[in-house]
Amino acid sequence: MVEPILKWAGGKRQLLDEIYARFPPSFDRYHEPFVGGGALFFDLEPDRGTVNDANPRLVNFYEQVRDRPEDLVERCRAFRDPESDPDPDRPFAEAARDGSAVDSYYYQQRELFNRRPHGEAFDPLEEAALLLYLNRTGFNGLYRENADGEFNVPVGRYANPDWVRASQVRAASRALEGVEVRQGDFGYVREAADPGDLVYFDPPYEPVSPTADFTSYAAEGFDREDQERLLATAHDLADRGVHVVVSNSGVCYEMYDEAGFHVDLVGARRAINSDADARGEVDEILATTVPPEDRERGQRELADF
Numbered sequence: 307m308v309e310p311i312l313k314w315a316g317g318k319r320q321l322l323d324e325i326y327a328r329f330p331p332s333f334d335r336y337h338e339p340f341v342g343g344g345a346l347f348f349d350l351e352p353d354r355g356t357v358n359d360a361n362p363r364l365v366n367f368y369e370q371v372r373d374r375p376e377d378l379v380e381r382c383r384a385f386r387d388p389e390s391d392p393d394p395d396r397p398f399a400e401a402a403r404d405g406s407a408v409d410s411y412y413y414q415q416r417e418l419f420n421r422r423p424h425g426e427a428f429d430p431l432e433e434a435a436l437l438l439y440l441n442r443t444g445f446n447g448l449y450r451e452n453a454d455g456e457f458n459v460p461v462g463r464y465a466n467p468d469w470v471r472a473s474q475v476r477a478a479s480r481a482l483e484g485v486e487v488r489q490g491d492f493g494y495v496r497e498a499a500d501p502g503d504l505v506y507f508d509p510p511y512e513p514v515s516p517t518a519d520f521t522s523y524a525a526e527g528f529d530r531e532d533q534e535r536l537l538a539t540a541h542d543l544a545d546r547g548v549h550v551v552v553s554n555s556g557v558c559y560e561m562y563d564e565a566g567f568h569v570d571l572v573g574a575r576r577a578i579n580s581d582a583d584a585r586g587e588v589d590e591i592l593a594t595t596v597p598p599e600d601r602e603r604g605q606r607e608l609a610d611f
Contacts, residue, residue: 307349308477311371311438313447314343318508318553321590322349324572325506328594328601330549333504339492340508341368344478351481356498358488360528363422363437363457364449365489370434372482375475381435382470388412388443388461412443412461423455442469493539501547509536511555511590533558541565544595551596556589567593 310317318325325346336352338344341359359365370378390411392399398408398417403424408414419436421428441447444459452458488494492507499505510528533554540550552562556571563569571589594601 308351308481309474310343310345310348311471311474311478312343312367312441312449314345315448316508316511317343317345319345319349321553321572321592322346324592325551325553328551328568328570328592328596329504330596330600333549334500334502335504337495337499337503337505338508339495339505340510342508344368346506346508348478348481353484355503356486356488356495357482358490358492358494360489360491361449362489363419363433365487366430367434367437368478368482368487370431371475371478372485372487373479374431375479377431378435378438379470379472379475381431382438382472385415385435385439385469386411388415388467410461412440415439416457416459420456423451438471438475439469442467442471492536496539496542499543499546499548502549504549504551505540505543507536507540507550507552509533509552509554533561537561537565540567540593540595549596550594552591552593554591554593556591558593559591562591562593567595568597569593 336355338347339358341347341357347357388411392408392411392414396414398414400408402408402417415436419440443462445462448459450459495505540552544550559569559571570592572592
């Protein structure tokens with residue numbers, strides 16, 4: 307069991323036992339098309355399979371963790387306190403791209419991290435290190451992009467933030483060995499998954515109200531049409547003998563129930579929210595193709611995979 311490196315909205319650490327309880331007793335390869343912070347993947351540590359995400363900077367992060375863990379740790383050790391003065395020897399020491407003043411080290415690093423969406427040359431290792439640094443020092447561990455693809459989370463307030471995470475990086479690197487890391491649309495899994503494999507979908511959630519917006523995770527968003535396409539993909543995989551488990555918000559109960567999935571409502575605490583009063587339990591669904599009588603009883607004590 308490996309601890310996730312990043313804080314990530316919608317993380318599933320509090321629901322791991324509920325998810326495992328809906329797994330089959332055994333499966334071949336494991337696929338996670340919306341890996342995000344990877345709470346389930348790193349807890350499970352599958353030997354073979356795929357992980358994927360639409361966010362290219364997140365995918366690059368996992369590639370660097372897998373392939374260059376010591377270089378990543380060394381680069382992270384070089385960062386300074388987020389409230390310190392900007393580094394005068396690096397770009398954006400005085401002003402951001404839009405001309406606004408850069409008054410702390412954190413905001414200088416945020417500008418450096420946003421090279422990719424502006425079409426500027428960037429070092430993949432530095433980008434990965436900056437993602438970890440900003441994740442551990444930014445407000446409430448949020449990852450958010452504006453319409454231009456810029457990471458725009460303000461600085462947080464932490465007594466002693468750990469942005470190196472050396473032991474977690476090394477453990478995650480070992481967990482990612484032998485696993486294909488992909489970047490793109492979740493639809494790849496139609497070709498990647500074979501009968502007997504297990505696919506776990508944890509998409510950006512369908513909003514639970516008109517004001518709830520989970521699509522700012524990435525600039526392109528994830529809308530109702532994507533939710534319906536995901537359901538069709540899950541149904542197709544099930545028809546081919548692939549085990550499927552899906553997490554989503556409670557408003558998706560009927561669509562999965564009507565499609566023939568075994569669906570349950572579960573409560574999940576939201577730890578990442580800009581409004582502290584909104585970090586309570588919300589209804590989520592867990593939908594699976596595995597009938598109750600065929601599920602794994604030992605939850606985390608999984609057999610062949």
